[in-house]
Amino acid sequence: MSxxxxxxxxxxxxxxxxxxxxxxxxxxxxxxxxxxxxxDAFRRYKGIILSGSPSLASFGEDSDYNKAIYDLDIPIFGxxxxxxxxxxxYGGTVAHGGREWGPADLRIVGESAIFRGLGPVERVWMSHxxxxxxxxxxxxxxxxxxxxxxxxxxxxxxxxxxxxxxxGVQFHPEVDDTVRGSEIIANFVFGVCGxxxxxxxxRFVEERVERLRRQVGSRSVFLLASGGVDSTVxxxxxxxxxxxxxxxxxxxxxxLMRKGESRAVADMxxxxxxxxxxxxxxxxxxxxxxxxxxxxxxxxxxxxxxxFVEAFERExxxxxxxxxxxxxxxxxxxxxxxxxxxxxDTIKTHHNRVPAIEAMMAQGRVVEPIADxxxxxxxxxxxxxxxxxxxxWRHPFPGPGLGVxxxxxxxxxxxxxxxxxAPQVAAVAARFGASALPLPIRSVGVKADLRSYxxxxxxxxxxxxxxxxxxxxxxxxxxxxxNRCLWNLGPRAPxxxxxxxxxxxxxxxDVLREADHLVMDGLRRHGVHDRIxxxxxxxxxxxxxxxxxxxxxLRPVHSERAMTATPAELPEALLRELRAQVLALPGVSxxxxxxxxxxxxxxxxx
Ligand code: XMP
Numbered sequence: 001m002s003x004x005x006x007x008x009x010x011x012x013x014x015x016x017x018x019x020x021x022x023x024x025x026x027x028x029x030x031x032x033x034x035x036x037x038x039x040d041a042f043r044r045y046k047g048i049i050l051s052g053s054p055s056l057a058s059f060g061e062d063s064d065y066n067k068a069i070y071d072l073d074i075p076i077f078g079x080x081x082x083x084x085x086x087x088x089x090y091g092g093t094v095a096h097g098g099r100e101w102g103p104a105d106l107r108i109v110g111e112s113a114i115f116r117g118l119g120p121v122e123r124v125w126m127s128h129x130x131x132x133x134x135x136x137x138x139x140x141x142x143x144x145x146x147x148x149x150x151x152x153x154x155x156x157x158x159x160x161x162x163x164x165x166x167x168g169v170q171f172h173p174e175v176d177d178t179v180r181g182s183e184i185i186a187n188f189v190f191g192v193c194g195x196x197x198x199x200x201x202x203r204f205v206e207e208r209v210e211r212l213r214r215q216v217g218s219r220s221v222f223l224l225a226s227g228g229v230d231s232t233v234x235x236x237x238x239x240x241x242x243x244x245x246x247x248x249x250x251x252x253x254x255x256l257m258r259k260g261e262s263r264a265v266a267d268m269x270x271x272x273x274x275x276x277x278x279x280x281x282x283x284x285x286x287x288x289x290x291x292x293x294x295x296x297x298x299x300x301x302x303x304x305x306x307x308f309v310e311a312f313e314r315e316x317x318x319x320x321x322x323x324x325x326x327x328x329x330x331x332x333x334x335x336x337x338x339x340x341x342x343x344x345d346t347i348k349t350h351h352n353r354v355p356a357i358e359a360m361m362a363q364g365r366v367v368e369p370i371a372d373x374x375x376x377x378x379x380x381x382x383x384x385x386x387x388x389x390x391x392x393w394r395h396p397f398p399g400p401g402l403g404v405x406x407x408x409x410x411x412x413x414x415x416x417x418x419x420x421x422a423p424q425v426a427a428v429a430a431r432f433g434a435s436a437l438p439l440p441i442r443s444v445g446v447k448a449d450l451r452s453y454x455x456x457x458x459x460x461x462x463x464x465x466x467x468x469x470x471x472x473x474x475x476x477x478x479x480x481x482x483n484r485c486l487w488n489l490g491p492r493a494p495x496x497x498x499x500x501x502x503x504x505x506x507x508x509x510d511v512l513r514e515a516d517h518l519v520m521d522g523l524r525r526h527g528v529h530d531r532i533x534x535x536x537x538x539x540x541x542x543x544x545x546x547x548x549x550x551x552x553x554l555r556p557v558h559s560e561r562a563m564t565a566t567p568a569e570l571p572e573a574l575l576r577e578l579r580a581q582v583l584a585l586p587g588v589s590x591x592x593x594x595x596x597x598x599x600x601x602x603x604x605x606x
Pocket of ligand 1 (some may be wrong): 333334337348349350351352397399400453466534562565598601602603604605606
């Protein structure tokens with residue numbers, strides 16, 4: 001059967017693939033195309049969407065793509081960088097500036113095919129450095145955005161030319177935080193391009209099982225099973241394709257797991273009937289040895305990823321499993337954040353995308369049956385494959401585990417740029433009646449599709465939740481060099497916070513494990529666990545007022561696909577309990593609540 005299809009041109013933005021997924025959820029086939037693909041490759045599509053990019057349109061970066069697509073009589077819709085490219089192509093201008101991250105209000109101007117059925121003002125999601133400053137002949141301004149009360153209106157946030165069938169929006173309709181983004185995409189796919197919906201999850205399963213059979217052939221698969229949703233669903237799918245006899249599972253206890261986690265995972269996999277060929281390996285000594293002395297986040301991630309490959313090879317040899325492929329439950333964000341598509345930036349290297357694994361992939365030795373899905377789709381697929389709900393709705397836990405939640409430091413103060421940052425941070429906080437300090441360490445974030453490694457800010461003050469979020473948004477907008485906002489849950493505003501020398505050790509991991517256990521237990525008891533996406537607990541090597549060695553951070557977030565996230569509000573009673581319990585842990589002197597959206601932060605700190 002041939003399907004109506006939309007082409008998504010991947011300029012390397014963090015969300016290009018998400019656009020394709022959102023279209024497939026409308027039961028319309030969407031395919032990713034490269035910007036330099038020949039014009040003929042585009043002729044069969046009913047519409048073209050141009051994605052965002054880590055490049056800057058104002059500087060003419062990435063401008064050598066195939067522009068002949070604009071001569072095709074096919075509707076084209078650009079998002080972010082794509083929007084700027086459409087503006088420039090048809091006589092408009094783009095300037096560097098007007099950067100925005102996170103939520104904004106879109107005021108819709110006049111009638112247009114892409115905004116049909118939407119209200120006069122809609123909540124949208126921004127992440128950009130450049131802005132459209134004028135449009136060419138025949139183009140109309142279709143929307144203007146504002147971020148909170150204090151910002152200048154952002155003109156030309158949506159533009160279009162109904163005759164040419166060309167539209168652009170500065171925001172990202174594909175992310176879940178653009179509340180009616182799917183309707184905007186549906187208006188384009190159905191209303192403008194006239195697609196007929198014919199693409200379903202049943203077809204996905206049939207096609208995937210068939211593809212796995214061809215790929216595995218007569219070999220066997222040795223699958224790394226963390227006990228999380230992704231590897232469990234991957235195991236089920238591979239089992240369906242090759243039969244249980246040729247699927248072996250390896251659970252590696254890397255010493256970076258939660259309290260009691262490895263035992264619980266083994267029990268769960270046995271309960272699912274996957275126990276016959278399950279091997280559990282305690283490799284915690286090897287992982288700790290690989291991490292000894294490391295501080296830099298990407299170096300830690302590389303060490304953890306390599307230790308997984310070594311554990312895998314060692315166990316395969318010990319068990320005498322031959323002619324095997326490495327099975328992994330990799331999902332799409334792992335690939336895109338690792339810079340795994342041609343033009344994307346490396347935000348962070350996921351454990352299943354380290355060079356040793358990429359080398360095995362190049363040799364055709366890796367099977368990843370769900371590598372183009374997002375978590376919500378994996379969960380939907382898992383339900384279809386009969387995996388119990390409580391397993392499917394577990395919080396995601398990263399492959400490198402607590403290793404990326406235990407920040408390390410040489411102990412040297414990192415105050416570069418503080419002369420400028422500190423007064424700006426204090427001024428923004430003062431506008432809200434709070435006080436704030438930049439912290440002398442860094443954490444990983446993502447801004448306009450690029451990795452950032454910048455300072456968090458610690459704010460102290462008794463503001464209601466919504467005001468905290470507004471303060472955080474104002475900080476990100478007004479102060480360059482800041483990518484995270486922490487709310488102080490300690491008893492008073494600290495006078496002095498200094499980094500302490502710290503690396504990954506069993507003793508520190510035990511402190512973090514204990515804090516994490518208190519948090520997870522509290523979330524369950526207060527009925528919050530199932531209402532949020534995830535709540536990492538993070539340990540920072542910071543000493544507060546000379547009182548102790550560590551600072552604990554709670555990072556509760558709402559998300560659907562982990563490509564964007566919003567901070568989740570926790571009940572006051574839970575925060576009170578955690579304040580008492582966590583601050584009583586030996587060696588802990590501070591507690592903070594992360595109120596950062598993604599972007600400009602990421603969910604994990606490293
Ligand atoms: P970030 O921190 O990039 O995380 O916003 C997005 C989601 O991915 C999880 N995560 C990982 N998962 N291997 C994984 O399997 C990894 O290396 C990894 N790093 C982050 C993270 O917990 C969140 O759900």
